[in-house]
Amino acid sequence: MLLADIGNSYFHIYDGSKVEHLSYKEAISKYSKELLCYISVKQQLDTAIQDIALWKNISAQMELQGAYETMGVDRKALCLSHKDGVFVDAGSAITVDIMQDGTYMGGFIYPGLKAMLDTYAAISPALETQLNEKISLVRLPTTTKDGISYGIIASIKALIDKHSNGKKLYFTGGDGKLLSSFFKEATYDEMLVFDGMRKVIKEAEIC
Amino acid sequence: MLLADIGNSYFHIYDGSKVEHLSYKEAISKYSKELLCYISVKQQLDTAIQDIALWKNISAQMELQGAYETMGVDRKALCLSHKDGVFVDAGSAITVDIMQDGTYMGGFIYPGLKAMLDTYAAISPALETQLNEKISLVRLPTTTKDGISYGIIASIKALIDKHSNGKKLYFTGGDGKLLSSFFKEATYDEMLVFDGMRKVIKEAEIC
Numbered sequence: 301m302l303l304a305d306i307g308n309s310y311f312h313i314y315d316g317s318k319v320e321h322l323s324y325k326e327a328i329s330k331y332s333k334e335l336l337c338y339i340s341v342k343q344q345l346d347t348a349i350q351d352i353a354l355w356k357n358i359s360a361q362m363e364l365q366g367a368y369e370t371m372g373v374d375r376k377a378l379c380l381s382h383k384d385g386v387f388v389d390a391g392s393a394i395t396v397d398i399m400q401d402g403t404y405m406g407g408f409i410y411p412g413l414k415a416m417l418d419t420y421a422a423i424s425p426a427l428e429t430q431l432n433e434k435i436s437l438v439r440l441p442t443t444t445k446d447g448i449s450y451g452i453i454a455s456i457k458a459l460i461d462k463h464s465n466g467k468k469l470y471f472t473g474g475d476g477k478l479l480s481s482f483f484k485e486a487t488y489d490e491m492l493v494f495d496g497m498r499k500v501i502k503e504a505e506i507c
Numbered sequence: 508m509l510l511a512d513i514g515n516s517y518f519h520i521y522d523g524s525k526v527e528h529l530s531y532k533e534a535i536s537k538y539s540k541e542l543l544c545y546i547s548v549k550q551q552l553d554t555a556i557q558d559i560a561l562w563k564n565i566s567a568q569m570e571l572q573g574a575y576e577t578m579g580v581d582r583k584a585l586c587l588s589h590k591d592g593v594f595v596d597a598g599s600a601i602t603v604d605i606m607q608d609g610t611y612m613g614g615f616i617y618p619g620l621k622a623m624l625d626t627y628a629a630i631s632p633a634l635e636t637q638l639n640e641k642i643s644l645v646r647l648p649t650t651t652k653d654g655i656s657y658g659i660i661a662s663i664k665a666l667i668d669k670h671s672n673g674k675k676l677y678f679t680g681g682d683g684k685l686l687s688s689f690f691k692e693a694t695y696d697e698m699l700v701f702d703g704m705r706k707v708i709k710e711a712e713i714c
Contacts (some may be wrong), residue, residue, distance in 0.1 A: 308631050341633070367566060368649045370633070392630050395654075398647060406647025408658040409634065411626045419618040419626045423599050424515050426548070426577070427616065439671075440613025442575045448604075451615040451666075458665035459658075463647075 301507060302331060305374055306340035308392040310474075314494045321474070324423075328352070337507040339373045339497065354439045354507060361500050366404035378472060379404055380496030385468040386460060387492070390475035396460055398467070408459070413475045418454045433478060457482050508714060509538060512581055513547035513556075514701045515599040517681075521701040528681070534581055535559070544714040546580045546704060550637060563714060568707050573611035575583050585679060586611055588701030592675040593667060594699070597682035605674070615666070620682045660704045 304327070305312040311327035313320045322330065327436075332352050339359045340349070349355055362376040375395050378387045383402040389395045392415065399406030411419065413431060419430035432449040435441070437457065441450045460469070460483070471480035472492040480486040489495075501507045511534070516567070518534035520527045520543075528553040539559045546566045548558070556562055562587030567584040574595065582602050585594045590609040596602045597623065618626065620638060628635035639656040644664065648657040667690070668675070678687035679699040687693040696702075709713045 328549060335553075341631075343633075368651075370651050372633070392628070393634065395517075396658075408648055408652060408661065409627070409651070409654045410658040411623070411630060415630055416618070417625050419622050420627075422625075423618060424548075424624055425548075425613070426579070427600065441575075441615055442576075442611075444577050444611045444616070446693070447614060447616045451603075451617040452617065452651045454669075455617060455662040455666040458669050459662040462661075462665050 302334055302336040303494050304331075304336055304338035304355075304499050305377070305497070306338055306342055307374060308341060312449075312493070314491070317507040319490050319494070324352070337497070337501065339377055339493075341372045341374055358497070358501070358506055360495070361504055361506055363500075364404050365402060371404075374493055375407070376404075377496035377500075378470075379492045380499055381468065381492045382468070385470050386464050388460065388469065388471045388476065388479065389473040390471065390479045392480070394456060394473075394475075396456075396463070398463055410456050413452060413478070416489075417448075420448050432437075453482055455478075487495060510517075510646075510701050510704050511538075511543055511545035511562075512584070512704070513545055513549055513566055514581060515548060517598075519700070521698070523577065526697050526701070529638045536614070544704070544708065546584055546700075548579045565661040565704070565708070565713055568711055568713055569703070570707075571611050572609060575607070578611075579632055579647055581700055582614070582702045583611075584703035585677075587706055588699045589675070589677065592677050593658060593671050594674065595667065595686065596680040597678065597686045598680040601663060601682075603663075603670070605670055607674075617663050617666075620659060620685070624655075627655050660686075 303314045311322045329351055335357045337358050350435045359373040362373050364376040364379055367376055375397055378389055379397050379399050385399055392412045394498045398405040435449040437454050441447045465469040469486040471486055471488045477488045480488040510521045511533040518529045543562045544565050566580040569580050571583040573617055574583055582604055585596055586604050586606050592606055594604045599619045605612040636652045636655050639653055642656040644661050648654045676693040678693055678695045684695045687695040
């Protein structure tokens with residue numbers, strides 16, 4: 301059986317051995333004849349997918365103690381993967397969530413790295429640049445490119461550091477590996493959301 | 508004589524007693540017959556303004572020790588206002604610059620508050636919200652609105668705090684007052700850029 305995490309930009313599908321990242325159209329055309337359990341943050345996609353008889357929406361089963369009503373189901377699944385830790389999902393948006401003893405303590409949302417770069421470019425052509433992926437965080441920047449890269453990376457890092465308090469740091473998502481490289485001890489694992497889904501499926505005996 | 512700081516969105520004009528914030532058109536139609544010294548970050552506006560005989564561009568005179576070549580002239584003027592401190596200009600973009608013993612040490616750039624909110628909204632309709640201007644920074648947020656407000660404010664605050672090291676914090680710009688409210692000891696002053704310009708004008712005997 302396949303597991304899918306339907307995000308704002310991509311379809312992430314786990315087939316039991318590897319994770320694929322597909323467009324919505326690709327995912328539907330490739331897997332609509334297979335058994336699949338999914339969670340989705342996309343409300344507007346639901347009717348198109350509901351017609352697929354072999355696909356089952358298990359979003360409502362992702363129950364997380366302490367979670368708030370409008371919390372994205374992918375964040376819930378991510379937090380369900382471990383009982384303690386700081387969970388960072390770096391995709392279209394970057395979500396940072398804190399778990400303690402199996403209870404959700406709260407979290408915050410930051411724009412994704414690409415969205416941040418687009419934002420600078422929209423403010424002024426002078427601020428249109430690429431991310432310096434090797435930006436030093438120990439030296440103050442003295443160029444526009446580095447000042448922007450530092451503004452993006454160092455601000456989110458400063459806030460994550462403030463909340464880590466010795467907790468384990470877990471990263472996932474398209475930019476998770478890159479972002480995790482700025483932390484001394486961090487785990488990058490693209491399986492985390494699926495781990496949370498599998499736990500729920502096993503415990504609730506669904507799918 | 509008038510002083511003007513031409514930014515990415517507005518014309519800021521100081522007439523000796525108060526600061527006015529005008530659109531480009533308003534500023535040109537209201538003051539083109541008066542003596543005015545200006546600095547400008549807008550390259551594309553220069554030809555329209557160069558024709559005004561009574562207006563003088565003093566951007567090149569804003570010399571700041573340690574500054575880098577493409578550093579915005581408004582940031583230079585702001586840093587020239589005091590020899591030591593952390594200088595935050597919260598407008599279309601938020602710039603944070605550090606001065607020590609009259610020398611520029613470096614700085615970074617963050618999108619403005621409005622640009623940040625627009626960025627979230629562009630990522631997903633579920634992230635379209637207003638800023639909670641009273642967001643608590645001591646409690647982890649547990650709603651989408653607060654998670655976004657916290658993501659914006661707490662991240663920039665964490666990074667500014669990291670660089671303050673007992674230095675005085677100076678805020679200016681349209682959102683400077685709001686942003687300064689999240690810091691224990693901070694000075695908000697809309698005159699800072701003009702103070703820097705006046706120092707240069709006095710020392711170099713220009714204008």
